[in-house]
Amino acid sequence: MSEIANAVTAEHFRYLAERTVGEDAFLRQLKNEARTAGIPPIWISPEQASFMQILLKLCKARDVVEIGTLAGYSAITMARALPPGGKVHTIEVSPVHARFAYQWIARSEVADRVAIHRGDARIILPTFAADSADAAFLDADKPSYPFYLKECLRIVRQGGLIMADNAFAFGELLAHDSNEPEVLAMRAFNDLVAREAALQSIIVPLGDGLWVGVKL
Numbered sequence: 274m275s276e277i278a279n280a281v282t283a284e285h286f287r288y289l290a291e292r293t294v295g296e297d298a299f300l301r302q303l304k305n306e307a308r309t310a311g312i313p314p315i316w317i318s319p320e321q322a323s324f325m326q327i328l329l330k331l332c333k334a335r336d337v338v339e340i341g342t343l344a345g346y347s348a349i350t351m352a353r354a355l356p357p358g359g360k361v362h363t364i365e366v367s368p369v370h371a372r373f374a375y376q377w378i379a380r381s382e383v384a385d386r387v388a389i390h391r392g393d394a395r396i397i398l399p400t401f402a403a404d405s406a407d408a409a410f411l412d413a414d415k416p417s418y419p420f421y422l423k424e425c426l427r428i429v430r431q432g433g434l435i436m437a438d439n440a441f442a443f444g445e446l447l448a449h450d451s452n453e454p455e456v457l458a459m460r461a462f463n464d465l466v467a468r469e470a471a472l473q474s475i476i477v478p479l480g481d482g483l484w485v486g487v488k489l
């Protein structure tokens with residue numbers, strides 16, 4: 274066997290996606306109605322969702338912090354990976370998005386496993402106790418990611434999981450003519466995570482690039 278370090282092509286990706294549990298009718302309908310409501314269609318991919326559920330199950334997560342609820346897709350997905358009594362604490366700054374997500378979470382089968390915290394994560398995260406969560410998922414405004422990471426390193430217990438979305442910066446990571454603030458923020462954040470001694474982490478090429486880290 275030769276040493277092929279990076280053999281993943283678009284064809285490989287299609288192959289694995291076809292062999293991954295996809296989303297159910299409920300989540301498909303949520304996405305359709307979110308589009309109709311004018312909510313940006315920037316939810317996590319089904320393959321990414323399945324991988325995140327596997328990680329949450331492996332670390333036996335009960336309490337999860339999410340920054341950026343959007344339509345509630347990822348909160349519902351993560352809650353489905355938790356045991357009874359588990360909770361996703363999801364933070365959303367947009368009242369429109371929070372209202373939409375609230376309705377869909379309420380009619381999901383994990384309504385008792387998701388709590389929406391309405392407001393700015395920069396204010397809300399500092400109110401969460403140290404070592405009070407098993408996992409965190411960052412998926413909000415990119416320039417604030419360094420602050421969110423610092424807070425999550427305090428809130429998530431040792432051995433817990435920290436994930437962050439959009440490591441590939443909406444596909445613009447390597448497009449060096451792209452200087453949008455959110456793209457620059459993700460490039461800087463990626464370099465910051467790579468240097469973070471309190472995390473063992475890696476970018477997993479699912480969705481738009483998913484940072485996965487274990488708190489050491």
Ligand code: DHB
Nearest residue numbers: 315412413438439443481
């Ligand atoms: C954007 C943000 C996201 O979190 C995402 O997953 C995709 C796109 C954006 O701001 O464009």
Ligand code: MG
Nearest residue numbers: 315412438439
């Ligand atoms: Mg995202």
